[in-house]
Amino acid sequence: MTDALRKDRIPALPAVDILVVGAGSAGCCAALAARVSRRHSVTLVERYGFPGGTSTQMLDTFYGFFTPGDSPRKVVGGIPDRVVNALDRAGRIYLRPNTYGAGTGVTYDPEFLKFTWDTLLEEAGVRVALHAHLVDVEEGADGLRAAVLWTKRGFFRQPARRFIDASGDADLCALAGMPFERAGDLEPAQTLTTTFRMCAVDLGRFQSAGGKSMLAARMEEAVASGRHPLPRKAGSAHAMVQPGCIATVAVRVADVDATDHEQLAAAEREGRRQAYVFEAFFRDCVPGFENAMIIGLSHHIGVRETRRVYGEYRLTRQDCLEVRRFDDAVLLCGAPIEDHRAARDGGEETEWTLIPGGRAYDVPYRTLVPKGRDEVWVAGRCFSATHSAHASCRSMGQTMAMGQAAGLAAALSLETDCGARSLDTNELRERLRRLGALLALPATPADTSARGWANNFSS
Ligand SMILES: Cc1cc2nc3c(=O)[nH]c(=O)nc-3n(C[C@H](O)[C@H](O)[C@H](O)COP(=O)(O)OP(=O)(O)OC[C@H]3O[C@@H](n4cnc5c(N)ncnc54)[C@H](O)[C@@H]3O)c2cc1C
The missing domain is CATH 3.50.50.60 (FAD/NAD(P)-binding domain)
Incomplete structure (x- = not known):
């Protein structure tokens, strides 16, 4: 010592x-x-x-x-x-x-x-x-x-x-x-999420093509067709304060004890991998995202608990x-x-119970x-x-x-x-x-x- x-x-x-x-x-x-x-x-x-x-x-x-x-x-x-x-x-x-x-x-x-x-x-x-x-x-x-x-x-x-x-x-x-x-x-512990931000998004085109409901439908289609192996079909993308940029809560990494550094490190790598699966999906399937790219991943994978x-x-x-x-x-x-x-099928179930x-x-x-x-x-x-x-x-x-x-x-x-x-x-x-x-x-x-x-x- x-x-x-x-x-x-x-x-x-x-x-x-x-x-x-x-x-x-x-x-x-x-x-x-x-x-x-x-x-x-x-x-x-x-x-x-x-x-x-x-x-x-x-x-x-x-x-x-x-x-x-x-x-x-x-x-x-x-x-x-x-x-x-x-x-x-x-x-x-x-x-x-x-x-x-x-x-x-x-x-x-x-x-x-x-x-x-x-x-x-x-x-x-x-x-x-x-x-x-x-x-x-x-x-x-x-x-x-x-x-x-x-x-x-x-x-x-x-x-x-x-x-x-x-x-x-x-x-x-x-x-x-x-x-x-x-x-x-x-x-069961809550899942972890690497958030990512994208630039060069045409938000006007995204909205006129149907906005959030269109995005949810495109996610369903992408997973059902096997074209993009998204880890989940839910997840949000919203306009940031910076023009033409969006932020997401979409990635999902389950069954991690985030106080164990090896498990956390594996979750960080998996979160980054998933973020780029989402990027490919957005560019390929979502109107307004044709030229969009990730400009930032969260500094740390998001740990809920x-x-x-x-x-x-x-x-x-x-x-x-x-x-x-x-x-x-x-x-x-x-x-x-x-x-x-x-969820048991490998997807995600999110409980939303209002007060x-x-x-x-x-x-x-x-x-x-x-x-x-x-x-x-x-x-x-x-x-x-x-x-x-x-x-x-x-x-x-x-x-x-x-x-x-x-x-x-x-x-x-x-x-x-x-x-x-x-x-x-x-x-x-x-x-x-x-x-x-x-x-x-x-x-x-x-x-x-x-x-x-x-x-x-x-x-
Ligand atoms: C994926 C995800 C999405 C979420 N979405 C939202 C949302 O949209 N809106 C919302 O309001 N809430 C959201 N939440 C919940 C909310 O963000 C968190 O519950 C909240 O930010 C926790 O704040 P905190 O200060 O308790 O902890 P943290 O923000 O985790 O802060 C703890 C700080 O302690 C530091 N620290 C840790 N250990 C040590 C150490 N040993 N020595 C020195 N420093 C240390 C860390 O670096 C960190 O800065 C989300 C959470 C996650 C994970």
Whole structure:
């Protein structure tokens, strides 16, 4: 063993008040919220060279801001609104209905979003440590004491008083030995998707040839005739903010444990292979795509679920479908259960179950607190939920709202010198409201028209 690997020889970085691991949509919002009072030092650790996680690595549409249906209600606000407004000010956003009825999406320029996260984090005074991997943790008598990070210069200990695990995979909690459910252990894990983007698309020609319904028919024909071996006949392609470009969620790779690097590597290769099968199909069979080409594959294959921590409360399918209320609610969710699974015939079956009545259920604070812990919160796709509940509560509107709640909670716990479990959730809810978070369904529908949509996002 080299000295670099000996924990007692690892140099310590200056201690911080709050350490957030993972700069995805949840982690960025957690770090921003933790800095709202400007009282505490916050470091955000990210393994890649840019913030945003899935929001910038592979996607371009925030879902979860609005409930689906003809009478949409806006259910997310506060810091997530600031993100949308910053993109809007730069003219890099538009609203569009979801292909499968999941509600209105906020489509953005994902490259500009990297820069937007950079700017918001810098303005808030968050120290962002990019190209730094969390690889271990150090426990003391009172719980977690430090995270061990790996960078090109070797290992560093990062001491902190509070920790937020927003790594998507619950890496921090897993390293600390906290219990979690691994996707696939109890129910089939959701499939993985390499997203791809195409340029030189004649969208006018595509629309006049029938648009989405024509695309679905062409996929059916291509598979039935054996002309293009598409992995699935469903999948969406939508116009990006950049003119003449489309983004897709079409590739499908099943039965992968994305915490196993060999399985993940095989999935990455398979995702790329499938993307080019789709490219050939689009160019050959879809009007408007004759000259189109792939200009970008997702930086990382899209992983819908891996580990979900067991928290002080676990959100369940029943909670979602019975539209349950909780006294310690810190966010709302009206998104359908959207569960992408492999079907027995090798195709895909996707469950779409709407939340009854176009309403939104409460997500309790306790789903963000790992069981028995006082110094750690979890935010984003590794929060405490069953497989089905997570399949509903995983859109970025909700992951940003979780981050916002966890960041405020960590700051409040330092301010009031109490642990995560004894936090005054009334005070937390009050602070969330002051920030613009929505904790009750608005009485009036949101205006999602091209003219009025921007008024929904508070400044
Ligand atoms: C294929 C697919 C399509 C989807 N479509 C949509 C959609 O259209 N709209 C929508 O709203 N939602 C969609 N979702 C869901 C949504 O994107 C995710 O649930 C959400 O982005 C998760 O955010 P997060 O911040 O929890 O995790 P992530 O975005 O995964 O962020 C985690 C961050 O932590 C970093 N990290 C991980 N481990 C470490 C470590 N050990 N050390 C340092 N850093 C680390 C990662 O690099 C990453 O930046 C989709 C998901 C997938 C997979």
